[in-house]
Amino acid sequence: MAGAREAILNAIRRGLRRGPLDAERRAALERRLVEHPSHLLPAIARHDGAERVRRFVERAEAEFATVARIAGPAAVPGAIAAYLAQRNLPSTAVMAPDQWLERVPWEDEPLLRLRKGRAEADDAVSVTTAFAGIAETGTLMLASGPASPTTLNLLPETHIAVLRESRVVASYEEAWQRLREETGRVGAGLLPRNVMWVTGPSRSADIEQTIELGVHGPRRVHIVLVAEAGEGGDGGGR
Amino acid sequence: MQPTSHAFKAEAERGLFDAALQRALGKARGTFLDRRRQAIARLPEFEALREIARGIKDHTLANLDAYLEIFEANVRTNGGEVHWCANAEEARAVVLSICRRLGARLVTKGKSMIAEEIGLNDFLAAHAITPVETDLGEYIIQLRGEPPSHIIAPAFHLNKEEWAEAFAKHHPGRGARPRTERKELLDEAREVLRERFLAADVGITGANFLIAETGSSVIVTNEGNGDLTQTLPRAHVVLASIEKVVPTLEDVSTILRVLARSATGQDISTYTTFSTGPRRPGDPDGPEEYHVILLDNGRSALVGGEFQDMLRCIRCAACINHCPVYGAVGGHAYGWVYSGPMGAVLTPALIGIERARDLPNASSFCGRCEAVCPMKIPLPRMMRHWREREFERRLTPAASRYGLRAWVFLAKRPALYRLVFGLAARLLARLARGRGRLRSLPLAGGWTLGRDLPAPEGRSFQDLWAARRRAGGG
Ligand code: SF4
Numbered sequence: 001m002a003g004a005r006e007a008i009l010n011a012i013r014r015g016l017r018r019g020p021l022d023a024e025r026r027a028a029l030e031r032r033l034v035e036h037p038s039h040l041l042p043a044i045a046r047h048d049g050a051e052r053v054r055r056f057v058e059r060a061e062a063e064f065a066t067v068a069r070i071a072g073p074a075a076v077p078g079a080i081a082a083y084l085a086q087r088n089l090p091s092t093a094v095m096a097p098d099q100w101l102e103r104v105p106w107e108d109e110p111l112l113r114l115r116k117g118r119a120e121a122d123d124a125v126s127v128t129t130a131f132a133g134i135a136e137t138g139t140l141m142l143a144s145g146p147a148s149p150t151t152l153n154l155l156p157e158t159h160i161a162v163l164r165e166s167r168v169v170a171s172y173e174e175a176w177q178r179l180r181e182e183t184g185r186v187g188a189g190l191l192p193r194n195v196m197w198v199t200g201p202s203r204s205a206d207i208e209q210t211i212e213l214g215v216h217g218p219r220r221v222h223i224v225l226v227a228e229a230g231e232g233g234d235g236g237g238r
Numbered sequence: 239m240q241p242t243s244h245a246f247k248a249e250a251e252r253g254l255f256d257a258a259l260q261r262a263l264g265k266a267r268g269t270f271l272d273r274r275r276q277a278i279a280r281l282p283e284f285e286a287l288r289e290i291a292r293g294i295k296d297h298t299l300a301n302l303d304a305y306l307e308i309f310e311a312n313v314r315t316n317g318g319e320v321h322w323c324a325n326a327e328e329a330r331a332v333v334l335s336i337c338r339r340l341g342a343r344l345v346t347k348g349k350s351m352i353a354e355e356i357g358l359n360d361f362l363a364a365h366a367i368t369p370v371e372t373d374l375g376e377y378i379i380q381l382r383g384e385p386p387s388h389i390i391a392p393a394f395h396l397n398k399e400e401w402a403e404a405f406a407k408h409h410p411g412r413g414a415r416p417r418t419e420r421k422e423l424l425d426e427a428r429e430v431l432r433e434r435f436l437a438a439d440v441g442i443t444g445a446n447f448l449i450a451e452t453g454s455s456v457i458v459t460n461e462g463n464g465d466l467t468q469t470l471p472r473a474h475v476v477l478a479s480i481e482k483v484v485p486t487l488e489d490v491s492t493i494l495r496v497l498a499r500s501a502t503g504q505d506i507s508t509y510t511t512f513s514t515g516p517r518r519p520g521d522p523d524g525p526e527e528y529h530v531i532l533l534d535n536g537r538s539a540l541v542g543g544e545f546q547d548m549l550r551c552i553r554c555a556a557c558i559n560h561c562p563v564y565g566a567v568g569g570h571a572y573g574w575v576y577s578g579p580m581g582a583v584l585t586p587a588l589i590g591i592e593r594a595r596d597l598p599n600a601s602s603f604c605g606r607c608e609a610v611c612p613m614k615i616p617l618p619r620m621m622r623h624w625r626e627r628e629f630e631r632r633l634t635p636a637a638s639r640y641g642l643r644a645w646v647f648l649a650k651r652p653a654l655y656r657l658v659f660g661l662a663a664r665l666l667a668r669l670a671r672g673r674g675r676l677r678s679l680p681l682a683g684g685w686t687l688g689r690d691l692p693a694p695e696g697r698s699f700q701d702l703w704a705a706r707r708r709a710g711g712g
Contacts, residue, residue, distance in 0.1 A: 005322055015539070015546070033451045039488065040290055154469060172491035188452060194511065194512070196512075197510040200507060203508055207393075217438035217461065
């Protein structure tokens with residue numbers, strides 16, 4: 001509403017007993033946004049190296065995700081096929097149209113049937129990468145884009161995320177820092193349309209405060225953690 | 239929703255003698271308290287983070303006009319729209335005009351207390367648009383035609399038999415399925431609501447935060463319903479009140495560390511989602527339109543005044559879960575969207591003290607709400623402000639005016655006050671003998687009837703305040 005904007009801003013300023021911020025204070029706010037200072041990082045958000053990966057796996061499993069650790073990209077198809085077979089899940093999946101995933105030797109598992117694109121209502125299994133894994137809470141960070149449709153994280157009952165160990169970060173702040181560095185973008189341009197932090201499968205405690213898994217989102221979140229970066233280095237996999 | 243907060247006393251009494259409600263409350267609250275305690279024990283820096291979180295919000299509120307302008311500009315840069323709305327009526331009109339332009343018939347909704355505040359569901363239904371709540375707790379109370387009884391667990395007051403009964407009635411053709419186990423109820427809801435997600439024309443969510451730096455809205459959920467709501471339809475409408483804004487991603491990250499731990503006792507909720515504008519070129523999915531409704535509805539009047547601290551609230555419900563009064567009477571007694579201590583402060587501010595004059599009296603002065611509030615909001619002090627205002631307005635009935643006078647007498651004599659209330663807190667703690675629960679409370683039979691009262695954790699606010707002053711930190 002046209003009048004409401006000014007009325008609300010003026011009421012706030014009346015409360016603060018001042019007019020619009022003067023140039024100096026406004027510049028200080030803009031500076032704070034550009035510098036986006038980090039605050040205290042608790043110890044759980046400061047792990048490094050192997051300890052960081054260990055924490056990520058431990059927290060993800062504590063939140064009811066499953067994790068398979070494999071040696072390299074070549075082992076991805078086998079790990080996924082084995083996971084689906086063990087749980088009697090369909091071997092047909094919808095996969096993110098992601099360059100790194102496309103280079104994986106899928107032909108090694110001829111029984112896996114993969115379609116590339118966004119998820120539709122009847123897709124049972126999805127395969128994606130993840131922008132990052134956050135060790136602090138065992139959280140996957142998924143960033144939308146042409147190569148990573150958001151529906152893949154939501155519609156299928158089983159979500160398989162392939163995450164390279166080099167993309168495991170210690171904290172939420174470090175995940176943002178990576179995004180800032182890798183995209184070189186700032187401010188309004190920084191975030192893709194959708195960024196999801198996913199910690200384990202969907203759940204609800206709405207009935208008698210008792211946690212049950214698998215409500216609206218995926219019932220199962222499986223993380224395939226790949227030890228070596230593979231070709232293409234660190235840049236892909238978003 | 240139409241407030242009935244004026245009837246607090248009668249409704250509270252009804253809650254006290256509702257055996258089923260008492261059972262549900264007792265069970266559910268214990269779970270919340272235990273989970274929170276454990277989550278905080280796992281994060282030694284929790285206290286320090288609380289202080290930082292409070293500082294972030296105070297900084298934001300001191301510059302609220304500027305951060306809202308920056309937020310607005312960044313939403314626009316990303317192709318979204320911002321609609322400023324002074325009151326509920328304006329907000330409803332904006333939602334309706336978006337729905338009409340898109341020819342929407344079915345609207346899915348994530349949990350939004352703002353939607354409750356502006357009475358959106360009834361309004362949409364009256365205009366031939368079907369709103370479907372998708373958070374399970376909201377869904378069941380929508381089926382039952384009742385308001386939420388708790389800001390993060392709307393169906394806090396229901397047991398699974400009541401769920402089963404509502405599903406049997408509202409999900410025709412599924413009668414052959416057993417509905418006795420929680421898992422079966424959830425599966426049934428998943429199936430029914432999945433169809434709605436896929437068919438909806440517009441998705442409406444609330445916002446836990448707005449981020450000025452990036453022009454994003456943030457929702458925090460466990461079910462994934464909010465994500466399906468905002469991803470699948472043609473338009474995503476965000477309902478947010480003006481105090482939800484924070485400056486940066488780093489700021490929100492810090493506050494998120496205290497939010498879930500205080501709310502459900504999780505380290506983090508299952509889904510924390512940052513939405514920035516509509517679908518981008520090349521995106522295979524996502525809404526084509528992104529709208530943020532910035533609702534004031536009385537909040538700007540709190541800025542700079544004695545209730546400004548309330549605008550730090552992140553709706554975690556810790557104060558509600560720890561409140562002995564809420565625990566005794568349940569959420570519906572408060573008569574509006576917000577209950578417990580945060581409701582006792584916020585409701586009079588938003589609907590007027592004359593329509594909610596008993597709420598600020600719904601306090602035992604145990605101080606637990608402030609002690610657990612992750613944003614360090616001085617809830618007891620603000621309830622006192624309301625009582626004083628109410629006293630001045632002379633709206634107070636004679637009996638409670640007498641009580642209030644007695645209280646003012648104590649309050650004006652700090653030493654005596656400390657003695658009475660500090661002693662009371664220690665006494666209660668001793669009575670509980672480390673069990674953390676009280677079976678009965680001396681002189682307050684009604685409150686502990688049928689349920690246990692959590693014992694005060696440590697000392698009262700006044701004690702702590704005095705200690706801090708002595709330490710020079712006052
Ligand atoms: S007042 Fe504090 S404890 Fe209560 S809901 Fe708000 S932030 Fe949480």
